[in-house]
Amino acid sequence: MEIIEGRNLHYRELNQRVRGLLANGADRLVLRGVNGQRYIGAGLTDQACLEIEGTAGNNLGAMMNGPSVSVAGNAQDGVGNTMFSGKIAVWGRAGDIVGYGMRGGTILIRGDAGWRIGIHMKSSADRHPVIIIGGTAGGFLGEYMAGGTIVVLGMTGDGINPTDTVNPLVGNYVASGMHGGTIFVRGTAPQWQISNQVRVEFVKPAQCGELLLRIREFADEFGLDCSGLLQETFARITPLGVRPYAHLYDHSA
């Protein structure tokens, strides 16, 4: 295990040290005193563990392919931006655009996440990206989503009142333009919050293998008892088709 003292280091120097240690064969790095340095882990292709203590700056793990990153603290915007494979676990909260254009790997946020989570995530024959949010997510969740899985567990806050006309765990415009993948949101799915390009069904984790798997994955990662969630109802949101905007165009010529 190698330790990097991150306090007062410019991001470029911090990231250079990370790369240097990994090149020398280190497989577990602890980054202490991180205070907002950007691009940590960006583009790394090593199968290494990065343990970050403090606040990870924007674009943590962007475009990375392989490493396993954990943040004992919060992360700012762009966690796992255009990520290809690997794992990012944030023990606190995360900012906006988590997992934008993400192609594979797993992002777990123990607390709340910001707006525009999982926009344009996509899967392919051999990759399936997953984002699990322990708390709540802001507006535009899963916009243009083309594949993969997003789960919003909503374990923070006051919980859900089924008679309410709003699901407080997510913002507005959920799944706009969605044409692939699955979103699970705990609780209700008020029509005004969710795009009309999707199908909504209600499932319990016991009936839905994938949801159960993701809840267990989340519980294992953070050492939490999530058994209470197994009794909860989740809205499962899937696209109506893979061509959401085909009807807008003139195909006569």
Added chain:
Amino acid sequence: MPRSLMQPEFLVQRDKERCIECKTCVRQCGFGVHEYEEARGVLVSNDSECVSCRRCVVFCPTGALQIKKNEAYRENSYWTEDRLRDLRRQAEFGGTLLTGMGCDRTYPIYFDHILLNASQVTNPPIDPLREPIETRVYIGRRPEKPVPASASGCGIPLTGMPMQVSAEVPAAVSAEMPCEMPKGAATVELGEMAKGPTTVESGEMATEMPPAVKLEIPVIFSAMSFGSISKNAILSIARAAASLGTMFNTGEGGMHRDLEPYKDHMIVQVASGRFGVDPSYLNAGRIIEIKIGQGAKPGIGGHLPGEKVGEEIALTRGIPRGSDAISPAPHHDIYSIEDLRQLIYTAKEATEYRKPVSVKIAAVHNVAAIASGAARAGADIIAVDGLRGGTGAAPKMIRDNVGLPIELAISAVDRRLRREGLREKVFLIAGGGIRCSADLAKIICLGADAAYIGTAALLALGCHLCHKCYTGNCSWGIATQNPYLTRRINPELGSQRLINLLTAWSHELKEIMGAMGINAIESLRGNRLQLRGVGLPENELRELEIKQAGEAM
């Protein structure tokens, strides 16, 4: 309901005397116009499907075919045929009209109103047959001043370029700074690079150069993705780029494995859909280009319809077969210049500062300020794509009505960057409607370092500008994924045509430069004294910063 009001746009005329009923036309047409009626034993043509791509005309062995414009509409100089046709089609089918290639409307073509200079007596012309004329350029960021080797990895200070200008000109003011800046307020600080000491060690400069890529000719093949065009078309372009010592651009289609041998000549594009983007893709190319916009459809994203996403495209783009490949209009992680800076530096971090990063923007009314922002955000290269730039598919109203001619755009960008002290730091590429070597020379004189060509390259491969790229039926085997059609392009023969074209342009460019008495692109760039306007009003001359023909030096 009346029957359809749509009339065929073109009429196929078959000369029965010449036709030998060989059925070549039936096989050649990608749109199914020609048909052999077995029962009657005759060849018939379905005019309404004809797009006038002239494949059948070119391939008819006896010259029996001609395509004529169908004068189906009563002449009206306001309600032109194009307007009537579009309106009727929308009335019948609804929906956004799609088109392909570049804007074909009759806006002024400034290239055709600009004349080049030549030397006579006082400054003798140079004979390119006897004397070397340098067309080589280096694409990437230029260090403005020598930088001490110890400062950082590759000559860029750790802080990069500051986002604000000096104290005299607050950032908020500078964004709207008029072209004519007041004297005394024009000093723009360029970070520690400009202030840093010049280190001279043992008589040698200790400057480390930022990454740059050599181009033997100032022409680069612009972004055309696998999906918008066929693999054979891309391979033709890639081979030609490698042979000519220039670059090609993957577009937002990811990198097909067959492009591996040409990756030293490859620009990899990152657009809003992030298709095929991963560390190996970023590291494969020599240059990374962040695509913000495209001249053919500024402000509009990309959209490869699901029916074109077959096995190979799905694999290259990293998406399932049959799924729409949507690139949203904005990058959803870029809502500001500061955000653009983050993506630029993410790309730089991900590739350890070994690749120049380009930002491609469409020429729009505020293009100069946007280019200035991109330069401040850390772009090493700025590519500006003009109104005439092509596309595989775009809404017709956008293509034909949004943007700026590249001549005006590049002039405005060059002027803005010069006045803010940024021009020497970035490499400027002009794209969108470069048709010949004279256009190339003129756009360089207006401020570009090099030009992107897309349409010109496809024309060399056989494109006949039928504007139907979005249908995927391209009879010429270019804008299609139908294997029966794509086989029509042989990468070896295709690349030879492109090599021929650019070799000819290169000779012509040298002759143009030699005639001016100029022997390097560096001396041609921004050299507006070599240009004169004919038939342009004063405000257009001012925008282009060129003098009226007849005015002396």
